Amino acid sequence: MSERVRLAVTGAAGRMGREVLSAATDRDDVEVVLAANRTPVEEVAGVPVRPVAEIDDLFEETMPDVLVDFTGPESSADYVSACADAGVAAVVGTTGFGDDGLATLDSAADSVPILKAANFSRGVAALRRAVREAVAALPGYDIEVTETHHNGKRDAPSGTANAVLEDIETVRGDAERVHGRVGDQPREDGEIGVHARRAGDVTGEHEVLVAGNHELLSLTHRAGARGVFAAGALDAAVWVAGRDAGRYDFDDVLDER
Ligand SMILES: NC(=O)C1=CN([C@@H]2O[C@H](COP(=O)(O)OP(=O)(O)OC[C@H]3O[C@@H](n4cnc5c(N)ncnc54)[C@H](OP(=O)(O)O)[C@@H]3O)[C@@H](O)[C@H]2O)C=CC1
Numbered sequence: 001m002s003e004r005v006r007l008a009v010t011g012a013a014g015r016m017g018r019e020v021l022s023a024a025t026d027r028d029d030v031e032v033v034l035a036a037n038r039t040p041v042e043e044v045a046g047v048p049v050r051p052v053a054e055i056d057d058l059f060e061e062t063m064p065d066v067l068v069d070f071t072g073p074e075s076s077a078d079y080v081s082a083c084a085d086a087g088v089a090a091v092v093g094t095t096g097f098g099d100d101g102l103a104t105l106d107s108a109a110d111s112v113p114i115l116k117a118a119n120f121s122r123g124v125a126a127l128r129r130a131v132r133e134a135v136a137a138l139p140g141y142d143i144e145v146t147e148t149h150h151n152g153k154r155d156a157p158s159g160t161a162n163a164v165l166e167d168i169e170t171v172r173g174d175a176e177r178v179h180g181r182v183g184d185q186p187r188e189d190g191e192i193g194v195h196a197r198r199a200g201d202v203t204g205e206h207e208v209l210v211a212g213n214h215e216l217l218s219l220t221h222r223a224g225a226r227g228v229f230a231a232g233a234l235d236a237a238v239w240v241a242g243r244d245a246g247r248y249d250f251d252d253v254l255d256e257r
Pocket residue numbers: 010011012013014015016017037038039070071072073074075092093094095096117118119120121155159229
């Protein structure tokens with residue numbers, strides 16, 4: 001697409017919505033035509049924000065090419081349904097979906113392109129590749145996954161930690177997740193420890209430990225600012241505009257760049 005991609009941004013006044021709007025104003029390949037938020041706010045990054053009374057009315061006045069959504073799992077599923085009805089593509093950064101929400105995304109993808117990623121950082125994409133390789137190279141080693149986020153985060157474990165765990169399980173197959181660890185039993189072979197920490201204003205950290213006797217491999221990603229997620233989400237929005245209906249993820253974007 002040579003023209004600017006016309007964007008709608010939901011959750012405009014949230015931590016990520018603000019970053020996306022701010023990053024969008026610095027780019028010449030996107031144009032924000034609609035910013036919406038549940039709680040009324042006047043503007044974010046100089047963009048007027050519309051209160052969302054009824055999600056069905058979201059595109060009543062303005063039709064974007066792509067919706068970028070960082071909200072919560074219930075609202076995100078509703079926004080994506082509205083996209084399917086209106087023929088609008090969606091980039092979903094929201095995490096914490098249950099089975100019903102994921103089914104809603106799958107069904108919307110029958111009619112529009114839906115690109116969902118738990119993490120739009122390029123560093124995390126590289127972390128996931130490194131973890132898959134390490135786990136394949138170190139059969140039988142103990143694995144512990146730890147994520148740390150700000151005290152306002154709702155879902156635990158993080159969407160990224162869940163994606164990393166799925167990667168590990170795909171390679172290893174026989175893993176059992178153990179969330180936290182209490183009691184007086186030693187670690188069992190094959191389990192994967194999962195630890196979610198919430199503290200202060202940490203943007204987002206993910207660490208995978210792979211340990212055998214006398215050696216420990218630690219793979220860690222630390223996000224220093226939400227701008228990395230916003231930049232990736234906007235790259236994804238530009239990439240997904242005009243695509244065929246279907247489910248896509250951030251790797252599809254990275255594979256082509
Ligand atoms: N994929 C990625 O790279 C990243 C994903 N995330 C994910 O993005 C999501 C949002 O994170 P963050 O910005 O920190 O969250 P915030 O709590 O800061 O913002 C959430 C936004 O969503 C809106 N919202 C929440 N629930 C509803 C609802 N039921 N109906 C309508 N609007 C709703 C809020 O509206 P209101 O102002 O009215 O409360 C707010 O605008 C989370 O799921 C998080 O895990 C976060 C960072 C990176």
